[in-house]
Amino acid sequence: MLNISKKSDNGIVTMALEGRLDTTTAPQLEAELKEALSDATGICFDFEKLEYISSAGLRVLLAVHKQMKAKGGMELCHVNEAIMEVFDVTGFTDFLTIK
Secondary structure, eight states: OEEEEEEEETTEEEEEEEEEESTTTHHHHHHHHHHHTSSOSEEEEEEEEEEEEOHHHHHHHHHHHHHHHTTTOEEEESOOHHHHHHHHHHTGGGTSEEO
């Protein structure tokens, strides 16, 4: 299960994810992003309450990163140890902006 709360401020979209980002929930996030990013100049993902991320979730983040690179960028905040370990192992820490 994945709960998504989002807000927008001056073109910057903040999405807080709670639960699991996996094969089952990745399409839900993609649908939310399609609408939210149409006019966005940047995006911030708040992962404070994200418990798990699978390769399907990583694929969504990679697609958003590529899309937002030309528009203003993407950053992640409040990334917990378990999620950070996945980013380290997969090499995502090499190109993601994590605060």
